[in-house]
Amino acid sequence: MQEKRIGIIMNGVTGRMGLNQHLIRSVLAIRNAGGLPIGDGTVLMPDPILVGRNEAKLKAIADAHGVTRYSTDLERCLGDEKDEIYFDSGTTGLRETFVSEAIDAGKNVYCEKPLSTSVESALRLAKKAASAGVKQGIVQDKLFLPGVRKLRRLIESGFFGRILSVRGEFGYWVFEGDWGGQPAQRPSWNYRKEEDGGIILDMFCHWRYVLDHTFAPVQSVSCMGATHIPQRVDENGKTYQATADDAAYGSFQLEGDIFAQINSSWTTRVYRDELFNLHVDGTEGSAIAGLRDCKTQHRVNTPKPTWNPDLPNPFKFREHWQEVPDNANFENAFKVQWELYLKHVALGTPFPHTFVDGARGVQLAELGLKSWAERRWLDVPVIKDADVLKA
Structure with a gap:
C-alpha cells in the first residue's frame, strides 16, 4: 500500500x-x-x-x-x-x-x-x-451512533408508517463538587453563561441535526430552560454561582406534522438503558433508540392494555419489544x-x-433561549445552503 x-x-x-x-x-x-x-x-x-x-x-x-x-x-x-x-x-x-x-x-x-x-x-x-x-x-x-443509524434504517424501510411523534431524553446527574469526594464530571465553564456555557447552546445544536437529518426539518420551537443547581464547586475547590442553564425542556414542530419533545438535563438521575434515547411512535410501529441499541414494537405485536388502577398490571411491557440486530460493524x-x-x-x-448545518444548530439554540426568555413558540426561519454558500 x-x-x-x-x-x-x-x-x-x-x-x-x-x-x-x-x-x-x-x-x-x-x-x-x-x-x-x-x-x-x-x-x-x-x-x-x-x-x-x-x-x-x-x-x-x-x-x-x-x-x-x-x-x-x-x-x-x-x-x-x-x-x-x-x-x-x-x-x-x-x-x-x-x-x-x-x-x-x-x-x-x-x-x-x-x-x-x-x-x-x-x-x-x-x-x-x-x-x-x-x-x-x-x-x-x-448521526453516526449505532442506535440512530438503526433508527434511520427503520425509517427508510417504511417501518413506522406515518411518524407521529418523537420523545427524547438526554442527561445524567452532574455532581456539584461540594460533598463526599465527588468531583463534577463536567468542567465548570459549562455552568457559566459568561464563558458560553449552558445546556441549550450545547445540546440544541445536536438536536437540530438529529431531527433535521433523521426525521424532518424543524419548523418551530418552544423551550423552557432552568438553572436548577445555582451553586457549584469548580476544579480548584472554589464555590461559584452557576449563571447558565443546566436543564432544558424543548418542544419542536417538524415538517410533516411530526411533534418532537426532547428533555436535556445535567440534573437528572438516570432510569433508562442509556444516557440518551429517542422514542418514536408511528401508525404502523414504534421504536426506542439509544446510543447503541434500538428496539421496536410493530402494530401486530402491540398489546392492548386497559386502564384499571384497581388491579395489578397484567403486562410486562418491555417483553413486547424486539431488538434490531447490528447486521454491521459499527465503529466509533x-x-x-x-x-x-x-x-x-x-x-x-x-x-x-x-458550516451551514452548524449555523442551523446555533440558530435553534438561539431561538430556544429566546423562546425561554419570551415564553412563547417561535418559527425557525429556513437557512438555505445555496443562499449561504454561493461565493
Whole structure:
C-alpha cells in the first residue's frame, strides 16, 4: 500500500472531547489501523500536530500517544503548508477567530459544534469558507451512533408508517463538587453563561441535526430552560454561582406534522438503558433508540392494555419489544465522520455536514433561549445552503 500523508492541526486536544474522541479514538485510531484506504492501493496517513496554550499538557499527551509534533504557536502552524487541515475543538468563544485565521491561511477546516456563539457569527464563517473555496465540515457525531443509524434504517424501510411523534431524553446527574469526594464530571465553564456555557447552546445544536437529518426539518420551537443547581464547586475547590442553564425542556414542530419533545438535563438521575434515547411512535410501529441499541414494537405485536388502577398490571411491557440486530460493524461515531471528512479533502467526495448545518444548530439554540426568555413558540426561519454558500 502506498501512503499519502495528510497533516492535521488539532487545536483543543487538552479538553476531554478533543483528546478522547477526536485525537485518540479517531485520528490516532485511523493511524494505528494502518491509515485510511482511499482506493488505487493508497492509504491516507494522518499526521497530527497538537496545538494549545499549555505546553506541558501538550507534551504529556504527545508522549503518551506517540505523537511527535506539538506547539503553542497557532500562527506558525497555520503558516506551514505541509498541514492542510485545521481542526478546532477549543473554546467556543474563540472559534470564529481561530477558524477565520485558518481559512485566511488556506486550510480546510473541520470543527466541533457549536460552530460559534451566535448564528450571525456562524453564517459569517460559512460564507467565508465558501468564498475561500476551502473544504469545511462540522462535527455531527450523533448521526453516526449505532442506535440512530438503526433508527434511520427503520425509517427508510417504511417501518413506522406515518411518524407521529418523537420523545427524547438526554442527561445524567452532574455532581456539584461540594460533598463526599465527588468531583463534577463536567468542567465548570459549562455552568457559566459568561464563558458560553449552558445546556441549550450545547445540546440544541445536536438536536437540530438529529431531527433535521433523521426525521424532518424543524419548523418551530418552544423551550423552557432552568438553572436548577445555582451553586457549584469548580476544579480548584472554589464555590461559584452557576449563571447558565443546566436543564432544558424543548418542544419542536417538524415538517410533516411530526411533534418532537426532547428533555436535556445535567440534573437528572438516570432510569433508562442509556444516557440518551429517542422514542418514536408511528401508525404502523414504534421504536426506542439509544446510543447503541434500538428496539421496536410493530402494530401486530402491540398489546392492548386497559386502564384499571384497581388491579395489578397484567403486562410486562418491555417483553413486547424486539431488538434490531447490528447486521454491521459499527465503529466509533466520531471516527466514522472523520473518515468521511478526510476522504472529502483528499478525493472531493461529498460531505453534507457543512458550516451551514452548524449555523442551523446555533440558530435553534438561539431561538430556544429566546423562546425561554419570551415564553412563547417561535418559527425557525429556513437557512438555505445555496443562499449561504454561493461565493
